Amino acid sequence: MGIETLCANIKKKNNPTVAGLDPELSYVPGYIREAAYHLCGKTLEGAAEALWQFNRSLIDALYDIVPAVKPQSAYYEMYGLPGLITMDKTIRYAKEKGMYVILDVKRGDIGKTAAAYAAAYIGETDIDGEKVRAFLPDGITVNPYLGTDGLVPFVSETANDKSIFVLVKTSNPSSGELQDLEAEGTPVYMHTAALVAKLAEEKVMPCGYSNVGCVVGATYPKEAETLRQMLPHSFFLVPGYGAQGGGAADVRPCFDQNGGGAIVNSSRGIMCAYKRENCAEEDFAGAARREALRMQKALSEVL
Amino acid sequence: MGIETLCANIKKKNNPTVAGLDPELSYVPGYIREAAYHLCGKTLEGAAEALWQFNRSLIDALYDIVPAVKPQSAYYEMYGLPGLITMDKTIRYAKEKGMYVILDVKRGDIGKTAAAYAAAYIGETDIDGEKVRAFLPDGITVNPYLGTDGLVPFVSETANDKSIFVLVKTSNPSSGELQDLEAEGTPVYMHTAALVAKLAEEKVMPCGYSNVGCVVGATYPKEAETLRQMLPHSFFLVPGYGAQGGGAADVRPCFDQNGGGAIVNSSRGIMCAYKRENCAEEDFAGAARREALRMQKALSEVL
Numbered sequence: 034m035g036i037e038t039l040c041a042n043i044k045k046k047n048n049p050t051v052a053g054l055d056p057e058l059s060y061v062p063g064y065i066r067e068a069a070y071h072l073c074g075k076t077l078e079g080a081a082e083a084l085w086q087f088n089r090s091l092i093d094a095l096y097d098i099v100p101a102v103k104p105q106s107a108y109y110e111m112y113g114l115p116g117l118i119t120m121d122k123t124i125r126y127a128k129e130k131g132m133y134v135i136l137d138v139k140r141g142d143i144g145k146t147a148a149a150y151a152a153a154y155i156g157e158t159d160i161d162g163e164k165v166r167a168f169l170p171d172g173i174t175v176n177p178y179l180g181t182d183g184l185v186p187f188v189s190e191t192a193n194d195k196s197i198f199v200l201v202k203t204s205n206p207s208s209g210e211l212q213d214l215e216a217e218g219t220p221v222y223m224h225t226a227a228l229v230a231k232l233a234e235e236k237v238m239p240c241g242y243s244n245v246g247c248v249v250g251a252t253y254p255k256e257a258e259t260l261r262q263m264l265p266h267s268f269f270l271v272p273g274y275g276a277q278g279g280g281a282a283d284v285r286p287c288f289d290q291n292g293g294g295a296i297v298n299s300s301r302g303i304m305c306a307y308k309r310e311n312c313a314e315e316d317f318a319g320a321a322r323r324e325a326l327r328m329q330k331a332l333s334e335v336l
Numbered sequence: 337m338g339i340e341t342l343c344a345n346i347k348k349k350n351n352p353t354v355a356g357l358d359p360e361l362s363y364v365p366g367y368i369r370e371a372a373y374h375l376c377g378k379t380l381e382g383a384a385e386a387l388w389q390f391n392r393s394l395i396d397a398l399y400d401i402v403p404a405v406k407p408q409s410a411y412y413e414m415y416g417l418p419g420l421i422t423m424d425k426t427i428r429y430a431k432e433k434g435m436y437v438i439l440d441v442k443r444g445d446i447g448k449t450a451a452a453y454a455a456a457y458i459g460e461t462d463i464d465g466e467k468v469r470a471f472l473p474d475g476i477t478v479n480p481y482l483g484t485d486g487l488v489p490f491v492s493e494t495a496n497d498k499s500i501f502v503l504v505k506t507s508n509p510s511s512g513e514l515q516d517l518e519a520e521g522t523p524v525y526m527h528t529a530a531l532v533a534k535l536a537e538e539k540v541m542p543c544g545y546s547n548v549g550c551v552v553g554a555t556y557p558k559e560a561e562t563l564r565q566m567l568p569h570s571f572f573l574v575p576g577y578g579a580q581g582g583g584a585a586d587v588r589p590c591f592d593q594n595g596g597g598a599i600v601n602s603s604r605g606i607m608c609a610y611k612r613e614n615c616a617e618e619d620f621a622g623a624a625r626r627e628a629l630r631m632q633k634a635l636s637e638v639l
Contacts (some may be wrong), residue, residue, distance in 0.1 A: 040629035046536075047597075055449065057452075058463065058464065063514060066464065068409060071385065075463045075464055075465070076463065076466070077461070077463070077470060078468055078469055079463065080461070080463045083570055086416070090528060093407035105445075105449055105452075107445060107449045107450075107453045107456065108449075108452050110452070110453065110456040110457075110470065110471075111452045111453070111455045111456040111461050111470055112461060113424075113461070113468075113469075113470035113471060114417070114420060114458075115418055115423060116470065117417060139443070139444060139479075140410070140442070141409075141442060141479060141481075142410060142442055143506060143507060143508035144508060144577075146358065146408055146410045146411075147409050149360075149408075149410035149413070149414045150410045150413065152414045153410065153413040153416075154413075154415040158380070158383070158414050158415060158416070159361075160378045160379065160380070160383045160534065161361065161369065161373070161378055162378070162381065163378040163379070165379065165380055165416075166556075167380060167413065167414055167415060167416035167419065168413075168416060176442075176457060176479050176501060176513070177514065178444075178479055178480065178481040178506075178514060179482065179503075179506050179510070179511055180508070180511055180512065180514055180515070180577065181510045181513055182509055183508065183510070186370040200482075201482060203446060203481075203482050204484055205446035205447060205481070205482055205483070205485050206447075206486055207483035207485040207486070208482055208483055210483035210484065210531065211480065211481060211483055211525075211527060211528060211531075212481070212483070214517075214519035214520065214524060216517035216518055216519040216521060216524065217517065217518060220523060221517060221519065222512075223513060224514060224569055225519055226512065227512060228514075245572045256561075270505040272446075290351055298517070301440075303458060305421055309490035311373050317362060318357070318532060
């Protein structure tokens with residue numbers, strides 16, 4: 034499923050929010066961790082089991098009000114093969130529940146290798162004539178440092194109704210070190226944006242957006258305003274809301290005039306809502322839902 | 337094991353070569369594929385089994401003359417969870433045989449997430465007090481697009497005798513689109529190099545190099561010459577030799593005056609030597625060994 038489906042999901046739920054599933058173990062309530070360790074020990078398997086129980090409950094609590102989830106691959110890779118099994122199960126479960134799944138992998142490599150990554154996540158793997166999907170997300174994030182020949186293989190796969198989000202201006206404090214360097218009169222991130230704009234124009238879907246989107250941090254609203262102009266057909270995936278410091282007003286420039294064209298990620302804000310609410314940890318999923326509703330309200334007030 | 341071990345391995349084998357294990361199925365001799373499909377079908381499991389048999393034979397044929405291997409994560413991820421099991425087995429097996437293992441993952445993310453990637457590959461994962469290694473490589477490649485706060489968590493883990501290689505100037509044709517942009521009088525890749533140089537200076541090992549190395553493509557010898565000057569303490573991982581067009585003379589500038597400080601990758605050149613030699617496919621590992629010896633000779637002639 035591509036950007037058309039994501040737009041439809043957002044409209045249906047009236048909520049341009051993606052729930053980030055970047056679960057550190059410390060986010061998981063103690064009783065879930067204990068049960069998992071009881072089953073599998075304090076091992077990679079035990080950790081992966083705890084994360085799976087946590088994710089499943091969060092998805093159950095969110096799927097009717099939040100249109101998409103964004104698992105962050107790093108937090109599964111760090112639990113080794115068992116962690117990756119949990120990632121795969123999480124993707125499948127979220128899709129079963131009708132959520133759009135953006136896997137945050139930030140892959141990028143030379144053309145041939147980029148094609149292998151594209152096959153892994155949004156394409157198909159050819160096993161001597163048998164076509165198999167390795168992982169099942171609907172979209173992924175992509176790193177542009179290697180230039181067009183590293184991007185094109187991902188773009189090719191979007192033709193099969195999948196989406197990509199290319200890092201343009203990231204949300205972290207030192208993103209500017211390379212991305213803001215002034216090159217030939219414009220910062221590097223705008224050069225990246227120009228590459229993305231060109232690729233996005235190739236095929237615009239009926240919703241007005243292309244399957245070639247980009248990542249623009251909520252923490253840089255001024256830059257977002259410029260980028261929104263430069264990239265009229267790219268859907269914005271917006272990290273940095275909440276825990277990283279971005280507020281509802283900060284993300285407004287990422288949206289188009291009609292309040293579309295962007296989806297805002299909240300990870301810790303939603304996953305750890307029970308800690309901030311100081312409610313019973315057994316109510317973590319309820320707290321996540323309440324936070325998602327607060328976020329929906331906050332966003333709808335500025336859109 | 338860090339850069340000190342890599343330097344010692346190279347010296348011992350008198351061969352600054354790393355064998356890239358980026359195995360596409362089409363590289364694997366037909367009889368190995370057939371046997372694997374017979375066992376597991378034309379499935380991800382079958383493909384992963386074929387790749388494992390291929391890798392194991394290659395390692396057996398190379399470990400006494402080649403100091404290091406570089407599995408490219410994309411080519412395992414594309415075969416899903418079974419592919420990642422093969423990657424894990426390959427890393428373990430190469431280490432058992434005394435090879436230095438650089439996992440080519442090109443990860444890069446914001447600080448917190450970069451720390452999760454660093455834990456996954458060169459650090460330890462903390463499971464409520466139990467420290468576990470998720471994957472076992474000695475070093476990894478890292479993407480710098482997010483700037484210092486995305487690099488520092490990887491650098492921190494190098495303190496535990498692991499190495500990183502930051503993408504500075506990649507080997508692909510369009511690497512220049514962002515990397516060569518002139519910013520404040522110098523190209524972006526030199527800005528990246530300056531970040532790396534600063535991080536590398538923090539801890540130089542007795543061999544004269546730091547655990548913070550970089551990736552410089554064999555296809556850009558002029559740039560390599562400048563970078564060798566700028567990065568006196570960074571070990572160079574050099575892709576692009578052979579199939580991508582770089583020759584022995586092209587990689588010379590990546591080395592220091594004493595012929596140290598760099599390791600040259602060959603992937604297809606070694607893995608597919610049996611196709612170019614046109615020998616029996618059962619002799620694929622022998623052909624790989626012969627190619628590795630030819631490469632050793634070619635490199636030693638220019639060093």
